[in-house]
Amino acid sequence: NEASISSSGEVHISNDPIPPNEELSIKFHNQSPHRVDLYWDDGEYGHQVATLEPGKLGSVNSYAGHSFFVTRHGVKEGLFADVDTPNEHRLIYTVSGKSRDEQFIIPANAAPSNDVCQDRFSICAQQAVQGACERSPGWMIVHCCKSCDPYLNSRELIDPAKRCSVDHLNTPPPVWKAGDLNSMFESWMNNATLDQYGLEVLSAPDCKKYNATWEKCTDGGPWVVIFNNFLNDNEVADLIRGGEIEGYERSTDQGAANALGEQEKIVSMTRTSSNAWCMHSCERLGGVRSATRKIEDVTGIPSNNYESFQLLNYGPNQFYRSHHDSSMRDDTPPGPRILTFFLYLSDVEEGGETHFNKLGLSVKPKKGRALVWPSVIDKDPTFWDSRMYHEAKDVIKGEKLAANHWIHLNDYVTPNKWGCTGSFS
Ligand SMILES: O=C(O)CCC(=O)C(=O)O
Ligand SMILES: [Fe+2]
Structure with a gap:
């Protein structure tokens, strides 16, 4: 009343x-x-x-x-x-x-609840019947544990220590051992098929030998190379379209993990750009697939070791402050990010350079250009290269579109499928 x-x-x-x-x-x-x-x-x-x-x-x-x-x-x-x-x-x-x-x-x-094995959503039972537990086991075990139990033993696997163990994931050995990082870059130096991509060495362990064009290149330095014409127009267009299909969202950092291995997303203060993860329908676009295949060909590392393309969008005054793409040691199942394949999808009128803080090296965005650097050291690819801190300078004029393909030491796809990377998107 x-x-x-x-x-x-x-x-x-x-x-x-x-x-x-x-x-x-x-x-x-x-x-x-x-x-x-x-x-x-x-x-x-x-x-x-x-x-x-x-x-x-x-x-x-x-x-x-x-x-x-x-x-x-x-x-x-x-x-x-x-x-x-x-x-x-x-x-x-x-x-x-x-x-x-x-x-x-x-x-x-x-x-x-003290019992972590719960159904969080009304739709869990129906999804389980339709095969979702087998298709997306990590997500389903954590979000629909009760309904998946008959299919997957999710009551036990909800514990990340079991779900993400070496025994359970059973992934192939690491792609690099000591020395393989150097061998890959060296093999690029006398590979005629790479000429079409306009390979240019900026920094290398031996500047003269590899014709490094960066005037401040110092012997003993890390590898930093660019492919000036890596992507064709169709690949660029499909990557941009893929980002639009997925939707760009303000970039986040990952917070602490709970008992189930889920990490909270926190709005980033050091990174004001927006990004989108290229999944499902984006990944099926022809130009996106051919971009990934090119990277597989050039690196010799299978795409199972890659995270999904992350598409970036910076407007005026947006930036990504100094950071490292890896951490000192990384004991998660995919292991560290060993290599960043960074792709520029637009020219930028002013600003937006990728700047390696410790090296003092800046790279200008240019549509179709790829910038490649390792995040780990040659003699121990499980350990980071602390020289590789970098930032995205503020865009001053124009718009910057770009994409990351991060390559891991181990299979990434399998641990990601089982919810062992902290991400449950
Ligand atoms: O936008 C750039 O130039 C670099 C972006 C970057 O470092 C990242 O996304 O990790
Ligand atoms: Fe980065």
Whole structure:
């Protein structure tokens, strides 16, 4: 029932029922210690509608009969009430439609379940029946553990220590051993088939021997080479189109991992560009496939060791501050990124150079040009080359479009499929 106060000060109680199609403003009070994401349950994977800080009140517009669920912020781990008692239940809120100011409480004891093997979404059971557990085991084990258990033993494999073990993944040996990095670059030097790509050495361990064109090249330096005409117009166009199909989003960094091996995405302050990951329909574009095949031919490293193309878009004043593409040591199943194949998909009127901070070397964007450098050292390809810090200078005028193909020491595709790379996109 609705109460209203008229201008004369009388209180009227209305018995009119609320029409079922009336939009209602529903309040959620987050009394839990967690930062939570609020999802409208659309019967599939849910739509995130709000993020609520601990202690805060938020409101969403909704309709009678609609349901909502809450998860820990950034990961889709559902929250439950009374997790230490047998009464534990998933927090699901259904709009009653009986009041115009319905308020729901996310209680102080809301927490992820002690049993990590849960179905997070309404659609899990149906997806499992349709074969999704076998097709995308990593994602499904973590998000639809209950429904996948009969197919995949997901209750056990949800533990990343089991799911991501060497025994379970059973991937081929590393592509490089000591000395192979140098051998690859050296083999490029007298390979006539690479002439068509306009190979130019900027920095190398022996500047004279390899005709390095960078005037500050110093002997003993790392390899940095460019292929001035690596991509043709069709490959450039398909990579750009692929990025548009996937949709560019503001770049994020990866945060800490939870017990299931999921990492939260955090909006990056050191990287203001947008990016898109080339998956599914993007990966099927002819020009995208031929770009990958070219890189396989040139490097001799199979595309199973590559991350998906990451497409980059920088507008005026956007940048990516100094960073390394690898870490000092990387014990994850794919191993470190050993090589970056960086592709420029546009010219830039002013700014946007890739600058190697420690070397003092800048490379100008040019449509179709590839810039290639290793992130590890020749004598131990599991260890980073600390000289390879680099940044993307601010774009001053124009737009910069580019793409990364990061190449790992080990198979990347298999661990990624099993949810062993921190990414569950
Ligand atoms: O945009 C550039 O020039 C470099 C980008 C980069 O280093 C990266 O995406 O890791
Ligand atoms: Fe980088």
